[in-house]
Amino acid sequence: MIVFKRIPQGFSLIEILISLFIISIIALFSVQGISDFFEHRKQRVYMRQLYHDLKWARVEAIVLNTRITLASNSSWCAGWEISSASQVLKHRDGIENCKITFSGSLSATSFQFIADGSSNYQSGHFYFYDQEKITMKIIINPVGRVRWED
Numbered sequence: 001m002i003v004f005k006r007i008p009q010g011f012s013l014i015e016i017l018i019s020l021f022i023i024s025i026i027a028l029f030s031v032q033g034i035s036d037f038f039e040h041r042k043q044r045v046y047m048r049q050l051y052h053d054l055k056w057a058r059v060e061a062i063v064l065n066t067r068i069t070l071a072s073n074s075s076w077c078a079g080w081e082i083s084s085a086s087q088v089l090k091h092r093d094g095i096e097n098c099k100i101t102f103s104g105s106l107s108a109t110s111f112q113f114i115a116d117g118s119s120n121y122q123s124g125h126f127y128f129y130d131q132e133k134i135t136m137k138i139i140i141n142p143v144g145r146v147r148w149e150d
Helices: 013-064
Strands: 068-071 079-083 088-093 099-104 110-113 124-130 133-140 146-149
Touching (some): 013 068, 013 079, 013 088, 013 110, 013 124, 013 133, 013 146
Antiparallel strands (some): 068 110, 079 088, 099 124, 124 133
């Protein structure tokens, strides 16, 4: 007599549900990590814009032979304007969820380069905080040179 064994065809409903549950947990942690990564990249790009705008303002002060001011209304995260005595040269919009402070010798919301490119002894540091820890820093020395530091 021939006995046929039943060969299972596919997975049971329980196995599929457990697999989907495990995959959903892995996806949940991955999405949060990717979201944090893109938020940090956005903040880094914003800080790089500030760095390049400071360098650009210094060059414009030399080229135009005039005083150039980089100023923010309330906070550096809200954006800034670069202007000469007569006109606004550049405007940057702000971003959310960031904390940038300027610790300098004169003002916390503005910075000036004079006609020779120096900062008129207004040296200072722009600090970017990520969860109460300084992660990026822009340094401006009294001569007006701008330097990036991680």
